Amino acid sequence: MDIQRQHPLHDLTTFSIGGPADYFVEITNEKELLEAFDFAQNKQVPIFLLGGGSNIVVHDKGFPGLVIANHIKGISALRDHDQVELDVGAGETWDEIVTYAARNNWAGIECLAGIPGKMGAAPIQNIGAYGQEVSSVVKNVRAFDTHTQKMVDLDNPACRFEYRKSIFNGSLRGRYLITHVTLELKAGGIPTITYQDLKDQFPDPEKAALSEVRKAVIETRAKKGMVILPGYENYRSAGSFFKHPIVSKKDFAPIHKAWRQTNHTDHIHWFWPLASGDIKLVAARLIQEAGFEPGYRKGNVGISPKHALALINHEGGTAEELTHLAREIQERVEERFGVRLVPEPEFVGFAEHPLS
Numbered sequence: 309m310d311i312q313r314q315h316p317l318h319d320l321t322t323f324s325i326g327g328p329a330d331y332f333v334e335i336t337n338e339k340e341l342l343e344a345f346d347f348a349q350n351k352q353v354p355i356f357l358l359g360g361g362s363n364i365v366v367h368d369k370g371f372p373g374l375v376i377a378n379h380i381k382g383i384s385a386l387r388d389h390d391q392v393e394l395d396v397g398a399g400e401t402w403d404e405i406v407t408y409a410a411r412n413n414w415a416g417i418e419c420l421a422g423i424p425g426k427m428g429a430a431p432i433q434n435i436g437a438y439g440q441e442v443s444s445v446v447k448n449v450r451a452f453d454t455h456t457q458k459m460v461d462l463d464n465p466a467c468r469f470e471y472r473k474s475i476f477n478g479s480l481r482g483r484y485l486i487t488h489v490t491l492e493l494k495a496g497g498i499p500t501i502t503y504q505d506l507k508d509q510f511p512d513p514e515k516a517a518l519s520e521v522r523k524a525v526i527e528t529r530a531k532k533g534m535v536i537l538p539g540y541e542n543y544r545s546a547g548s549f550f551k552h553p554i555v556s557k558k559d560f561a562p563i564h565k566a567w568r569q570t571n572h573t574d575h576i577h578w579f580w581p582l583a584s585g586d587i588k589l590v591a592a593r594l595i596q597e598a599g600f601e602p603g604y605r606k607g608n609v610g611i612s613p614k615h616a617l618a619l620i621n622h623e624g625g626t627a628e629e630l631t632h633l634a635r636e637i638q639e640r641v642e643e644r645f646g647v648r649l650v651p652e653p654e655f656v657g658f659a660e661h662p663l664s
């Protein structure tokens with residue numbers, strides 16, 4: 309294994325922020341993953357499994373352990389009538405899987421086009437966008453269990469998926485190192501058209517081609533500065549920095565009252581009711597209402613000019629500046645609405661969570 313010392317991490321993250329990893333290795337198969345794990349055990353250092361670095365904030369001092377960059381590749385499809393099982397190596401690029409599925413006319417992930425990162429990270433926070441979540445197509449997650457030190461297969465219920473949540477970033481955070489994910493797609497399926505932007509463009513979903521929907525999703529995302537693909541304006545960010553808060557109806561009442569102090573109507577789309585009876589609040593609206601407009605800048609970091617939910621690094625920003633701004637936003641939103649925003653990205657190399 310080619311273990312490197314003091315390897316820079318900032319260029320391996322979409323924020324372009326953070327110090328080096330004490331140790332760094334690239335792996336391309338499960339055997340190398342186990343060797344890397346053994347190395348860290350022998351050195352008694354923590355490990356961090358890196359995908360595309362699009363959902364992390366790395367500490368300015370870096371990571372005091374072994375960073376394992378996952379390059380496990382491979383895609384194989386098994387078709388039975390209209391069911392397609394797609395087995396994907398965790399190091400494959402997520403958006404390429406979406407493109408591949410749409411090109412083959414396999415439905416289920418077309419609205420998740422343009423999300424950066426790799427296959428292995430998709431189940432971690434149960435990536436979602438435009439009315440789809442990856443949890444609705446995950447059949448199996450194959451992973452190395454760092455506790456039992458064995459390879460395991462976790463089926464969909466075992467992953468306990470919720471909104472931007474699973475066992476992998478929840479109760480069993482860091483325990484499983486994912487090597488493969490099996491997705492269950494539908495050949496010739498109808499695209500998911502639930503978002504208004506998409507409804508306007510595709511009034512009859514049955515007539516919409518999956519590849520057209522995929523393209524429309526990318527264009528919609530681009531207007532919000534949420535695409536990191538060649539030819540699109542790029543911001544150094546982790547996409548949405550905060551999750552949309554979900555509150556009970558009872559807890560919503562005082563929030564609504566606070567909103568009405570400065571807004572006479574609800575005509576701005578700032579919440580929506582869920583099937584569970586709870587209410588999901590649009591985090592970007594709360595942030596703007598708390599005084600942070602798109603384009604807000606503080607030092608080298610700020611808020612994307614295209615979306616209030618994306619914090620960005622203009623150039624030369626540090627993790628300290630970024631977490632400082634995030635805390636300020638968190639506090640102002642809490643003062644204004646009594647709601648504490650929960651960050652989406654993982655914090656790497658921090659002794660304590662900087663925004664808990």
Ligand SMILES: Cc1cc2nc3c(=O)[nH]c(=O)nc-3n(C[C@H](O)[C@H](O)[C@H](O)COP(=O)(O)OP(=O)(O)OC[C@H]3O[C@@H](n4cnc5c(N)ncnc54)[C@H](O)[C@@H]3O)c2cc1C
Nearest residue numbers: 359360361362363424425426428429435436437486546547
């Ligand atoms: C412009 C932009 C737009 C975005 N839009 C969306 C969006 O619409 N919806 C959405 O849900 N997210 C979005 N994101 C967030 C991000 O792209 C996703 O969370 C993505 O799945 C992260 O993948 P990654 O490979 O970059 O993971 P990384 O950032 O490398 O890692 C994230 C976490 O996953 C863990 N991890 C990574 N791979 C593995 C593995 N194989 N096994 C175990 N743990 C692993 C890491 O250890 C870390 O804790 C966006 C980000 C950006 C920059």
